[in-house]
Amino acid sequence: MAAACPCRLIAPETAAARLLGVLWVVSVTTGPRGAAAGGGEETPKYPKINDATQEPVNCTNYTAYVQCFPAPNITCKDFGGNETHFTGNEVGFLKPISCRNVNGYSYKVAVALSLFLGWLGADRFYLGYPALGLLKFCTVGFCGIGSLIDFILISMQIVGPSDGSSYIIDYYGTRLTRLSITNETFRKTQLYP
Numbered sequence: 001m002a003a004a005c006p007c008r009l010i011a012p013e014t015a016a017a018r019l020l021g022v023l024w025v026v027s028v029t030t031g032p033r034g035a036a037a038g039g040g041e042e043t044p045k046y047p048k049i050n051d052a053t054q055e056p057v058n059c060t061n062y063t064a065y066v067q068c069f070p071a072p073n074i075t076c077k078d079f080g081g082n083e084t085h086f087t088g089n090e091v092g093f094l095k096p097i098s099c100r101n102v103n104g105y106s107y108k109v110a111v112a113l114s115l116f117l118g119w120l121g122a123d124r125f126y127l128g129y130p131a132l133g134l135l136k137f138c139t140v141g142f143c144g145i146g147s148l149i150d151f152i153l154i155s156m157q158i159v160g161p162s163d164g165s166s167y168i169i170d171y172y173g174t175r176l177t178r179l180s181i182t183n184e185t186f187r188k189t190q191l192y193p
Helices: 012-029 107-120 122-127 130-136 145-155
Strands: 063-068 074-077 085-087 095-099 102-106 166-168
Touching: 102 107, 107 122, 107 130, 107 145, 107 166, 122 130, 122 145, 130 145
Parallel strands: 102 166
Antiparallel strands: 063 095, 074 085
16 A cells, blocks of 8 residues: 655745745855855955056065964964964965066057057157157158058057066956077976877
């Protein structure tokens, strides 16, 4: 003899409404990313950016140090056996990040000068190459060919300021990173089939 099922069927619309209600309660009580709601949430700490240079503040020797805040309720033990308990509000360590050496030459200005006044040599004068600027001025941008070549070289950041510094580029803008082969570069040997 079959046992009678004490459960009853629920309409699909009712089941979906109950499921959404449960999910809403879970999301309100736990907050974003599953963290407990209630004012203890911390926002990530990003490096402070200098408005004039668009590089991290205190950038020296191509390195800036950013404060890192460990997550709450983390306990660290150093080599001496001392324990430090973090609440999420104190600095755990300073992380070195790379930054660029800039001296006031804007990438946007250099590209605009090269595009509109490159045939007069204004781009080369701006970047600190007065001899090439005068030569472009006298030859009307090498009959336009030199202006086109300079525009391509400046827009690809191959030609930069004469003092060796980098362009000022918006912090989250497009930047090129030049790869170079040094003594610390690892070269993988080619295996031929």
